[in-house]
Amino acid sequence: MRGSLGASGFYGWHIVGFSALMVATTAPGQTAAVSVFIDPMLADLGISRSAISTAYLVGTLTGAVAMPFVGRALDRFGVRRVMAVIGAVFALALCALSAVSSIVGLTAGFVAIRMAGQGALGLAATTAVALWFDRRRGTAMGLVNAVGVSLISLAPVLLESLIAQTGWRRAWLIEGLVVAALVLPVALLGMRDRPADLGQRPDGRITDAASPPRPAWGLTRAVALRTPFFWTVTGGIAATGMLSTAINFHQIDLLTAHGLSTVEAAANFVPQTVANLVSTLGVGMLADRLRSRVLVALAMAFLGGALLLGTSVTPGLSAVALGVLLGAANGSIRAIEAATFPRHFGTTHIGAIRGVVTGVSVGSTAFGPVLFAVVYEATASYTPALLGALPLPLLVIVAAVFVRPPEVPAPGGRADAAGVGPAADTVALADG
Known part of the structure; x- marks a missing residue:
């Protein structure tokens, strides 16, 4: 696996494509897509607009609190495994929303889709790109976000039609199945945590004796x-x-x-x-x-x-x-x-x-x-x-x-023993 993938060219551009798809797949957890469900759910569940707005507020805030823990998990376990877990949670939550009958269940569903959809899945996708690129990181990130956002913008129109044809409950269920079908295969089969996993370097640079790989570093x-x-x-x-x-x-x-x-x-x-x-x-x-x-x-x-x-x-x-x-x-x-x-x-x-x-x-x-x-x-x-x-x-x-x-460390610099940043040989970037 290491040799075959590494020999076929720089895998980072595959990561860009997969990550753009994952950003697009966050659509069911985004406000623009959720808003299409609000009026049909209000009519069927018999709850007030203020109640459903409060449930959405609670879901958003709770999802926000979870993001630092998701970020630490990405560092510890890698993008592949964490993204697979996020995809499973997101898909199950969307399917569960198709069966809600009370404000309590609706709030729990909002918590899960805002945490997994709006926050965690996009965080995992863009973090993967950050690990595969260095000098061209901005360009790669721009491509991921541009493609992902453009696809997200189509979601409200598609969902409006889907709800009209199938009803809001079945539309939630279909969203869950689509998320599972997209995220799990990409996470488990397509994503790779770091270039070193395939014997590659960020940006696809060639490793040779005159250009040794730059040691990984990072502030805590x-x-x-x-x-x-x-x-x-x-x-x-x-x-x-x-x-x-x-x-x-x-x-x-x-x-x-x-x-x-x-x-x-x-x-x-x-x-x-x-x-x-x-x-x-x-x-x-x-x-x-x-x-x-x-x-x-x-x-x-x-x-x-x-x-x-x-x-x-x-x-x-x-x-x-x-x-x-x-x-x-x-x-x-x-x-x-x-x-x-x-x-x-x-x-x-x-x-x-x-x-x-x-x-x-x-x-x-x-x-x-x-x-x-x-x-x-x-x-x-x-x-x-x-x-x-x-x-x-x-x-x-x-x-x-x-x-x-x-x-940041100069090309020959290193992180300090505690792993909290450059210990010596630092150089300011052009931002200085």
Whole structure:
């Protein structure tokens, strides 16, 4: 197995393809796909909209809490085994949702699909790519996220048709079977934990006497969490997740209040999706060449621009621009984190580090819609909420300007004895 796969070329691009498919397979756990089930379930189960919203909130927050543990499991047991377990849990949870009859069972189902679908499966897929690439990591991550997000965007339309034809219970069941059929074979037969498993090196570089393999290194999660750079990027992810989810959740109401029709308001998801795809791929490629701090500031500028434009948006080009800015902010910040954290923190403990980021990201999405709703009920306008949120991306921009990323080992460097980072021979990257 080692020789045959290794001889057929660099396996990392297979990992990119498999990981893109796995990101797409998170769709049943994403809000856009779940939202299609809400009205049919409300009608059949006889529960209130506030009750089902609360169940979804609990599910999202609980799923977020589990992400650091999933990240540590990836470091300890490898992507293949952990991804297989995630796929099994995700598939079973989706099948179980087809049989729910009470708010308790629904809440438990939401916990499982948000944990396994929205968080853990995507974390495992992108962590695999981080381990297989180094210099071209940004490009690889951009491809994975761009392809995955584009396929996720098709899910609501397909599910709407499926539910209309089969009913919501059978649609949950079909989703579970599809997830099992896709994730388990890819995890067990397609994924490989690290290039060394096949006698290869990151990026497919050739090993020879003049170019010895660079020793694996990595800061521990505890050390990474003490660096300002970690919290600068994570703060940007949290701000983007919370505020973009808030705007999306209230998008129809917000845009119709500014003169758009319901159809036009719903269609604003199209420029968001396109901008998300373009920025994910473009910023992923730029992350291999430009300073991290510049890209973080750019992503936050997109988010701040969306907040400002949301206060005065009108039908036509400004509405399209709002969607473009919001999509660009989302795609950019996620591409930055996925590409730069392995560079600055190493890969030895990257699962545990990115598990914290994913937990913060998932958790942040739970609060935005509630906060915007509270402000709207108090003021009868979304403008105070949009303007009140503006300091968040501005603070991240300021931090990005002044915070330096951690140094990384020089080509001949090594991690210290405790495995917490470079002990000597360090060199600053271009971000310095």
